[in-house]
Amino acid sequence: MNVLPYDPRHELVIRRYPLQVYTLVPLAALVLQAWLPLMHYTAYFAYVDLPLVVTIYFALGRRSPVQGMLFGSVIGIMQDALTHQAIGLNGITKTVVGYLAASVGVRIDESSLLVRVMLSVILSLLSSAMYIFIVVQLLGLEKQWVWWTEILRGVGNAALALMLYPLLDRLQVRD
Amino acid sequence: MDSFFARYRNLRVLLTLRAVQFIGLATQVRRTSAGESTLDTSDGKSVRLIRVWTASVITPFERILQGGTSGISGLWTNYIGLRREHDQNIELQKTIDRMRLEEAAMLEDARQGQRLQEQLGFQKQYIYHTQIAAVIGGSGTDHSRVIYINKGSADGLAHDMAVIVPNGIVGKIREVFSHSSQVLVINDQTSGAGVILETTRIRGILRGNANGQTQIIGVLADNRIQPGEKVLTAGGDQIFPRGLPVGVVKKVVPDPDRDGFIDVYVDPYAPLNRIDEVQVITSMQPVLPSDQQNDIATSEALKGPEAAAIRQHAIEEQKKAAALLAERLPGLTDPNAPPSDVPKPADTDIRVPPPARALHPDRFSSEGAETRNENESAAPAQTKPAANSPTRQKTEKPAQKPGSGETGKPGSDTTDKPKNDTTGTPKGGN
Numbered sequence: 261m262n263v264l265p266y267d268p269r270h271e272l273v274i275r276r277y278p279l280q281v282y283t284l285v286p287l288a289a290l291v292l293q294a295w296l297p298l299m300h301y302t303a304y305f306a307y308v309d310l311p312l313v314v315t316i317y318f319a320l321g322r323r324s325p326v327q328g329m330l331f332g333s334v335i336g337i338m339q340d341a342l343t344h345q346a347i348g349l350n351g352i353t354k355t356v357v358g359y360l361a362a363s364v365g366v367r368i369d370e371s372s373l374l375v376r377v378m379l380s381v382i383l384s385l386l387s388s389a390m391y392i393f394i395v396v397q398l399l400g401l402e403k404q405w406v407w408w409t410e411i412l413r414g415v416g417n418a419a420l421a422l423m424l425y426p427l428l429d430r431l432q433v434r435d
Numbered sequence: 436m437d438s439f440f441a442r443y444r445n446l447r448v449l450l451t452l453r454a455v456q457f458i459g460l461a462t463q464v465r466r467t468s469a470g471e472s473t474l475d476t477s478d479g480k481s482v483r484l485i486r487v488w489t490a491s492v493i494t495p496f497e498r499i500l501q502g503g504t505s506g507i508s509g510l511w512t513n514y515i516g517l518r519r520e521h522d523q524n525i526e527l528q529k530t531i532d533r534m535r536l537e538e539a540a541m542l543e544d545a546r547q548g549q550r551l552q553e554q555l556g557f558q559k560q561y562i563y564h565t566q567i568a569a570v571i572g573g574s575g576t577d578h579s580r581v582i583y584i585n586k587g588s589a590d591g592l593a594h595d596m597a598v599i600v601p602n603g604i605v606g607k608i609r610e611v612f613s614h615s616s617q618v619l620v621i622n623d624q625t626s627g628a629g630v631i632l633e634t635t636r637i638r639g640i641l642r643g644n645a646n647g648q649t650q651i652i653g654v655l656a657d658n659r660i661q662p663g664e665k666v667l668t669a670g671g672d673q674i675f676p677r678g679l680p681v682g683v684v685k686k687v688v689p690d691p692d693r694d695g696f697i698d699v700y701v702d703p704y705a706p707l708n709r710i711d712e713v714q715v716i717t718s719m720q721p722v723l724p725s726d727q728q729n730d731i732a733t734s735e736a737l738k739g740p741e742a743a744a745i746r747q748h749a750i751e752e753q754k755k756a757a758a759l760l761a762e763r764l765p766g767l768t769d770p771n772a773p774p775s776d777v778p779k780p781a782d783t784d785i786r787v788p789p790p791a792r793a794l795h796p797d798r799f800s801s802e803g804a805e806t807r808n809e810n811e812s813a814a815p816a817q818t819k820p821a822a823n824s825p826t827r828q829k830t831e832k833p834a835q836k837p838g839s840g841e842t843g844k845p846g847s848d849t850t851d852k853p854k855n856d857t858t859g860t861p862k863g864g865n
Contacts, residue, residue, distance in 0.1 A: 287492070287493075287496070290493055290575075291493055291496040291497060291500070291572075293575035293576075294493060294497060294572040294573050294574065294575040294583070295496075295497050295500050295501070295571075295572050295573070295575075296575075297573050297575060297708075298570060298572065298573055298582070298709070298710075299504075299709075300709050303708050303709065305575075306573070306575060306576060306577045307577055309576070310575075325445035325448070325449070326444070326445055326448050329445075329448060329449055329452055330452075333452055333456070337485065338489050338492075338493075339575070339576075341483075341485045341486045341488070341489035341490070342486075342489060342490070342493060342572075342574050342575060342579075342581075343574040343576065343578070343579030343581060344574070344579055344581050344609050344610070344617060344619055344623075344625070345474070345578065345579050346460055346463045346464060346474055347459065347460075347463065347483065347485055347486075348456045348457075348459045348460040348463075349460070351456050352453060352456045352457070352460070355449065355452050355453060355456065356449070356453070359445065359449045363445070391578070394460070398457075398460075399460065399464045399472055400464075400466075400471070400472035401464070401472050401473070401474075402471075402624070402625075403624065403645075404624060404644055404645035405645050406645050406646065409577070409645070409646075
């Protein structure tokens with residue numbers, strides 16, 4: 261992992277995207293996440309989290325914790341609204357993920373594929389841990405969970421990131 | 436101070452956002468009197484605005500995607516394939532689906548009738564109207580197993596309506612929007628459906644687990660529950676009508692949390708992970724729909740004599756059972772009753788036990804006690820009631836003179852029927 265020393269020029273490497281990308285990509289992520297698990301050949305898509313992967317990508321690329329938090333908060337709350345559970349569970353976890361991804365992106369060279377994959381795995385596991393903690397410990401709701409499912413989810417998110425991030429890189433605005 | 440706030444601006448934003456979201460969460464979760472946390476269900480018919488907004492944004496795209504895939508598959512099946520046969524197949528499939536529902540309801544009714552549970556005041560609810568809907572989306576996560584269908588309140592759907600497929604139950608409607616609805620599938624952890632095992636008649640609650648499997652919880656350990664047994668809806672949850680197929684028992688394992696209890700894993704009939712179309716039960720009535728009543732009448736008419744013979748056989752069986760019951764329960768048989776009220780088989784040998792002899796006769800002893808005891812020592816006890824009791828006379832006469840025409844005498848019906856029953860030749864049995 262390449263740790264960059266502090267350099268004011270580093271802020272110039274912020275990725276920028278057209279406004280449509282900021283709206284359509286999260287929307288597409290939500291729609292596909294809701295629709296693909298119903299298909300026969302993509303039923304296992306329910307075990308990955310496409311909105312989380314998109315949140316990590318934009319937070320890493322923008323390198324702004326506030327923007328990462330707001331992005332994660334909105335996409336998480338919309339994801340919650342599609343479920344039958346309390347609204348805010350995914351909102352809180354993705355807010356924190358957006359903040360951490362952006363904070364790490366300031367200090368780490370995020371263009372490396374290995375860094376992206378590792379960050380996806382770690383942040384995915386952190387997201388799952390926060391989700392279960394909030395549901396079970398904080399809210400006291402009855403919830404069963406299986407630890408290896410969450411590990412598989414982290415690996416699946418990393419694999420998804422591996423395929424998706426190069427495609428999203430093509431959408432950024434080139435100077 | 437200003438530099439402090441400027442330096443930790445991101446952290447402050449994070450904490451503020453989290454605080455707002457936690458407060459929002461706390462307003463949705465309630466603590467019950469039993470000390471358990473639950474989501475706010477004080478008004479089950481209302482829908483949170485954020486869900487309405489999100490559904491109105493997401494579901495149009497899902498409709499387009501679903502319509503596109505359905506259109507492509509429809510192009511293949513309808514135009515490239517044999518369209519006419521396909522249409523006929525669809526019609527036949529609908530008929531089969533309807534007949535499956537009828538069969539399930541009828542079969543369960545028959546069993547219920549055998550157990551005489553009508554006396555408990557159960558009121559059977561028959562499916563009157565269903566609304567066919569297409570599945571257009573889901574929650575997208577295994578933490579929440581819900582699906583979205585393309586029918587809503589504008590189509591007559593309402594909260595807590597049962598959602599089924601012809602094979603079995605799927606779930607219930609949880610949220611209703613104007614043109615779409617959210618269905619909670621039975622393999623979700625928060626779902627619950629009252630079910631009953633078909634043969635053992637053990638009841639339980641069906642719900643999902645973390646892996647998306649359906650299981651019946653809260654069942655006491657019972658060796659009679661075996662894999663392969665059918666599971667039906669019990670009808671007590673006021674959502675699913677009684678007798679709908681749910682699935683079959685897959686395996687039985689001890690409950691890891693409670694001693695003496697078991698978890699019954701159920702393999703659902705409905706393909707919960709790949710459902711294209713569902714039926715929403717929009718109306719239930721205590722009588723069968725008119726078209727189903729017509730079907731039954733037609734079926735009865737076609738059966739004709741066969742159905743009458745079966746019915747007569749059933750009546751004879753009931754009479755035989757009543758006679759055997761009366762024989763085995765002497766407390767219910769009054770030897771002094773009129774002959775028509777005493778149903779006894781012809782070969783019944785009534786033995787009246789002699790009264791016990793008093794060791795020290797006194798003024799309370801009957802005067803004829805000694806005389807009667809002397810007569811009993813001279814003659815067999817069983818011949819006495821035969822000579823004096825009209826019941827005994829009538830039970831022996833047909834046995835001595837079969838077919839002599841004396842069955843037409845008063846009181847002969849009571850004695851003839853058990854005799855016929857014991858010979859195993861029910862009237863009209865063939």
